Every structure is written in structure tokens, then in C-alpha cells.
Amino acid sequence: MGASAAVSVRHLTRVEGHGNIVVDVHDGVLTRCDLEIVEAPRFFEVLLKGRPADEAARIACRICGICSVGHATAAVHAVEAALGITPGPRLRLLRRLNMAGEWLQSHVLHLGFLVAPDAFGASSVVPLAASHPDLVKGALRLKRLANDICMAVSGRHVMPISYHPGWMGHWPEPVELEWLRGRLAEAAADLDALVDVFAQITWPALARPTEHVAALEPGAYPMMGGPLHSTAGRVTPPAGYAAVLREFVVDHSAAKHVRGPGGDGSREGGGTIRVGALARVSLAYDRLHPTAVAALERLKLAPDSANPFDNVAAQVVESVQAHAEAVAAVEELLADPAPEGPVAATRPGGEGIGIVEVPRGTLVHHYEIGADGRIARANCLIPTGQNLASIEADMRVFVPALLDRPKDEMTHALEMLVRAYDPCISCAVH
Amino acid sequence: MPCVGAIARAGCEAICPAYGAPCEACRGFHDAPNFAALGEAFTRHGLARTAAAEKLQLFNDYREVRAAWERALPSPSDT
Numbered sequence: 001m002g003a004s005a006a007v008s009v010r011h012l013t014r015v016e017g018h019g020n021i022v023v024d025v026h027d028g029v030l031t032r033c034d035l036e037i038v039e040a041p042r043f044f045e046v047l048l049k050g051r052p053a054d055e056a057a058r059i060a061c062r063i064c065g066i067c068s069v070g071h072a073t074a075a076v077h078a079v080e081a082a083l084g085i086t087p088g089p090r091l092r093l094l095r096r097l098n099m100a101g102e103w104l105q106s107h108v109l110h111l112g113f114l115v116a117p118d119a120f121g122a123s124s125v126v127p128l129a130a131s132h133p134d135l136v137k138g139a140l141r142l143k144r145l146a147n148d149i150c151m152a153v154s155g156r157h158v159m160p161i162s163y164h165p166g167w168m169g170h171w172p173e174p175v176e177l178e179w180l181r182g183r184l185a186e187a188a189a190d191l192d193a194l195v196d197v198f199a200q201i202t203w204p205a206l207a208r209p210t211e212h213v214a215a216l217e218p219g220a221y222p223m224m225g226g227p228l229h230s231t232a233g234r235v236t237p238p239a240g241y242a243a244v245l246r247e248f249v250v251d252h253s254a255a256k257h258v259r260g261p262g263g264d265g266s267r268e269g270g271g272t273i274r275v276g277a278l279a280r281v282s283l284a285y286d287r288l289h290p291t292a293v294a295a296l297e298r299l300k301l302a303p304d305s306a307n308p309f310d311n312v313a314a315q316v317v318e319s320v321q322a323h324a325e326a327v328a329a330v331e332e333l334l335a336d337p338a339p340e341g342p343v344a345a346t347r348p349g350g351e352g353i354g355i356v357e358v359p360r361g362t363l364v365h366h367y368e369i370g371a372d373g374r375i376a377r378a379n380c381l382i383p384t385g386q387n388l389a390s391i392e393a394d395m396r397v398f399v400p401a402l403l404d405r406p407k408d409e410m411t412h413a414l415e416m417l418v419r420a421y422d423p424c425i426s427c428a429v430h
Numbered sequence: 431m432p433c434v435g436a437i438a439r440a441g442c443e444a445i446c447p448a449y450g451a452p453c454e455a456c457r458g459f460h461d462a463p464n465f466a467a468l469g470e471a472f473t474r475h476g477l478a479r480t481a482a483a484e485k486l487q488l489f490n491d492y493r494e495v496r497a498a499w500e501r502a503l504p505s506p507s508d509t
Contacts, residue, residue: 055488058451155449162449169450 002028003403007411011038012418014114014124016066017425021414022252023399033396035388035418037253037425044430048378053079053369056378057163060365063380064427065158066109069102069150070358072163074365074380077225077354079165082369084346087166090333091340092224094153094168097329098160099223099356101149103322106359107277107315108146110422111198112139115312118416119201135197138190142319145187149326152176167342174337181330184323191323195295198316203309203420204413208397210272210306210390211260212279213244215355215362221287221321222280225355228362229283230273231304232262238353241364245381246270255428258386272390275361275383276421277314278305289324292317308394309420315359348373360384360422384428387421432472432481437463456489469503 007023018039024032044063048056060075061068073095080087087095113125116135122128129136147157152172154160162169172180215238217226228236228244236244247256262271273279281288281296285303288296296303301313349369356363361383368377398417402410435444435453439460446453472482482503486495 052484058454059488155445161446161451164450167450170448 074354078365082350082352098153100326105146171339278311292321465502
């Protein structure tokens, strides 16, 4: 007789949205190993249909309260590509500053409030605030700073207002940028402490090599989008995204799964992929800021790691990276505070693809805009959807190694694995 | 830009117009919205009737609003 076990977590806590972990092992045979996505689809692609293209960023940003800047950026990139608009370098820099703010905000939220309780034996952030007050207070200060960056650039702490094709509706005043400069300088100590705290944590050893994917732009750490690069050596221009990020429906998930072209190449049998902080570090660790490289070394993070738990350390590295990028962007914008734009459209409609590296990975918005300036078709590919097949493949490797543990330990280990990916289920069921 | 701030419920300090986006009345309308005056203002500025109606659709697409808008600025087939 082989071992038998059953795990059923009906609504996994400390993730965004509603998902269940369901695992059944009968007589040593794994019969079920699912991350059920039970949150209802939200039909944002249909909500966008028929709306004027200028509204795309303001509607799409409502997909997520955590990566709303990412959705606004992908939306505005897609509209600009469709209408033949090429924003200038300082407009791109201002948007990059906002993205850096969002990365820091999202990563710190995950690290300090969703992951840290697992690492320090707390059931949630509430008891953690009593046992580790410095960690929680430091994370709160970093999150406030990060949200304030987004507010100064785009008008709100979440769900930016100012994104338009070819221009930004607000250009931060020097006094706002100087305020951010001071706040960023103060935050260095809290970031340093965050690195220290996460350098102490030992995660389960789980190695499952798979393809890592990120959109790399020339000469910078991947953030604002570009061709899709993979650790399998493949480089795909944005227009070819659908061939390498292949979406399909599975019965147990309201969010579509995505697979790459690896594996046996069949529609549902293709290779799994990972996107997000660890994938970006794998593909672009040589582009990290020196302070982020120092953090990577303190965390002993191997850039070519095949352990999904290392996504947590990669998020710490990227928090340092985002801070360094924000500091540099504020200085550059202060050196020349004159607003840039607007850049006019060169055609009334067309087809456009916007790709952005959001905190959880590669986000794609693909629109068709009619000659009337309205969105005729929209398709959004969400990072969490791209990771779902990998999460389940990791679970299938992890479960046999956990069979000798008590059921509550096995359950907790599987919860931690899913959380390490920082899934945003609400985004995934957009 | 078709902005419906003139009849929107306040409290937001008009951050959308301040940051370059038209008001979409995400908080709903104030207690006595003057749809007729808004419709007239839209017409006067050469904005299509549909431009205002579709702004209202984003957060306030319900029967009473559609009816009020229709009374304020009847579609060409009604006149």
C-alpha cells in the first residue's frame, strides 16, 4: 500500500482573489492536483469593446487595485501602437517612474503582508505586527512611499487618472519631485532592513526547471516592455506573442491557462513557463542596479534558480531595483522639469499590442481600434494565467516529497508554494 | 472632452479634471442633476449627443438616467 492523502483548501488566504488547492493521493498515486480558480470571470475585454480608445487606460486599470498602473501602461502602449504614436523619452521616463512606484508597492505588499507571516510562524499580518513590529512598520512605510509616487505622477494612489495615448494629463511639479526625492532617501534604511529580514529565511528546496519568460527592452532592466525573451533562447517580437504565450481553457479554472511552445508542442501539452520577478532576474540579472546586485548577493539568490520559492527573494531584489530606478528618474525629471507631449496620432485606427513587465510578470494588452476611434476587439493576457500551469506542475513535484508529513504541514507547504508566485486571481479572471 | 462634472456628486475634489481626464461621474449625480442644461452645454460646444450619453454609461447606465437624458436631449427620431 502506498501513502494516501487529501488536501482541500477552499479559498486560499493571503492571495488576491479566490482559489482552492485540491490534492488527492490514493495508494501512492496522485489522482488530483489542482489550483481551482473559482472567482467569476469579469469580462473586461467586453467592457472595453465599443469605448473610445482614450478611455482604455482608465477602464483597464480597474482590472487590478495592485497593478493598476501596469494595466494602464499596457493599455496606453497598445493604443499608441495602434494609432502610430511614438512617445518621447521623457514621457516614457515619467511612466517608468510610476511603474517603479507600483513595483515597490506590489512587492512590499506581498513580502511584508502576505509572505512574511509564513516565514515567521504567524497566521496573518495581525499577529506578525505584535511579534515583528519593526518589519511590519517598515513595510507600511515603504508601501506608503510607493503609493505616494503613483499619486504624484498620476493623481491617485491606485488606478491612475492621467494616462492618455501620446501624453500624460499631469506632469509632476518640481516641488512634488523634490518631495519624492526626500522620501526616497529616507526609505533606504527600510529597504536595507527588508533585505536583511528576507536573507534570514530558508525556503523549501524544490527544483523544477522550466522556461522563464520576460519582455526585454534595450539597455534597461525589463519593465516597460519589448520582445519576449525566454531562457530557452527564444526571442519573439510582440506581434508574435500568441504563438509563445498560448492561452487555453481548462475545466477547473475560470482563468485561462497559458503554455509556451515547449514540451510536446500540443495545445495543452506544451511546456510550462514562469513569469515574474524570478524570471526577470534569470533573464536580466546583468542589468540590475549595483544596489540590487548587492541585495541579490546578500539574499544568496542564484539568478538561474529553478526553485519557485526564490521568486520571493527576487521580489526583494526588484524592490531595491525599483527604488534605485525611482531615485534616478526623479533626478532626471528634476533636471528638466518641462512637460513633454502630446504626440499626435498618425492614423485613426489600427491594431496595437502593448506589453509591460508588471510586478507579477509579462502583461499583454492587444486591441483593434476602428476608424471611428473605438475599440473593436480587446485581448488581455495576465501574468498569473501564464503561471497557473507552472504552479500545478510544481505541486505535482512537491506533493510526493510531502507525503510523510502531517496533513496540516503538507497543506501549509502547498499554500506557501502558491503564494510564492504572488498570484493575482482577480487579474487572472479579468 | 465631454465632461459630466457639472452634475456629478462632489467630494472627490475633482481630481480627474485636475489630472487631465474628463469627469465620468463615478460617484453618481448630485441630488438635482440638471440634465437639460448639461445637454445644452454639450450641444453648444459641438459635442455629439452620444458623447455625453456614453460618458454617463461608464458608471451610471441605469433606466432613470437614460430616461432623464432622453427627456433633456431627445434623440433626433423623437423630435
